[in-house]
Amino acid sequence: MSQLLRVQCFNVSRDGFGAGEGQSLDRPFGHADPSPLFSWAGATASWVNRTDPGGTRGLDDYLTRDHARNRGAEIMGRNKFGPQRGPWENHEWQGWWGDTPPFHTPVFVLTHHERPSFTLADTTFHFLNATPAEALARAKQAAAGRDVRLGGGVATTREFIEADLVDTMHIAVAPVDLGRGERLWESHTDLLDRFHLESVPSPSGVTHLLFWRR
Numbered sequence: 001m002s003q004l005l006r007v008q009c010f011n012v013s014r015d016g017f018g019a020g021e022g023q024s025l026d027r028p029f030g031h032a033d034p035s036p037l038f039s040w041a042g043a044t045a046s047w048v049n050r051t052d053p054g055g056t057r058g059l060d061d062y063l064t065r066d067h068a069r070n071r072g073a074e075i076m077g078r079n080k081f082g083p084q085r086g087p088w089e090n091h092e093w094q095g096w097w098g099d100t101p102p103f104h105t106p107v108f109v110l111t112h113h114e115r116p117s118f119t120l121a122d123t124t125f126h127f128l129n130a131t132p133a134e135a136l137a138r139a140k141q142a143a144a145g146r147d148v149r150l151g152g153g154v155a156t157t158r159e160f161i162e163a164d165l166v167d168t169m170h171i172a173v174a175p176v177d178l179g180r181g182e183r184l185w186e187s188h189t190d191l192l193d194r195f196h197l198e199s200v201p202s203p204s205g206v207t208h209l210l211f212w213r214r
């Protein structure tokens, strides 16, 4: 496989949820407190949003360090990009990430409500109403030989898994239950007919699930 579609550093609760219910501008993850899901990554030295020196250098850091390796484009769902639903009222919203988004590649936002592309620093956002296979073809072309990251959110990740387009996945399972919200899976064992799996507990308390295609 030369150009992979990778899910990386995607976080789920023990009961399989990747986001809570009721996303809003103030609560990007809905009712859920994101901290138990994401704190393992934020604590690492290589975390993309780290602003101060320091951080852990163990297993978790190996996984966050791998996040940007050989990545040439990103695909995400419209709800990861923002909390708006339905037709855009205007195009003022440019994502959660400020003037320097952490992607540094073209980003393809899947949506039924397309809008013009725009660029912030070295990230250009494109809006695509397309099937997963079509979106992946566009992203692979833009990635120019490098891999494509599937950045979430939950529904979009599910859609690409169902379409059997994902090559590798790193999912971190946090020791917390959310009870409701956006669910990635009932049980990850449903994927084992299509993927190999290594399950690696980390001292931080999460369990890293590493999948790759059979």
Ligand SMILES: NC(=O)c1ccc[n+]([C@@H]2O[C@H](COP(=O)([O-])OP(=O)(O)OC[C@H]3O[C@@H](n4cnc5c(N)ncnc54)[C@H](OP(=O)(O)O)[C@@H]3O)[C@@H](O)[C@H]2O)c1
Pocket: 009, 010, 011, 012, 017, 018, 019, 020, 023, 028, 029, 030, 037, 076, 077, 078, 079, 080, 081, 085, 086, 110, 111, 112, 113, 128, 129, 130, 131, 132, 151, 152, 153, 154, 155, 156, 157, 159, 182
């Ligand atoms: N746990 C994690 O690691 C993680 C990672 C990333 C994000 N998140 C969280 O996940 C939540 C977002 O996930 P989500 O499941 O609500 O939504 P999502 O996957 O981000 O976006 C779903 C939306 O994308 C559009 N879409 C998806 N596929 C499409 C296609 N083939 N063609 C056209 N449009 C398509 C549709 O929007 P429209 O019809 O409205 O255009 C759809 O409702 C947020 O709370 C975010 O913070 C969690």
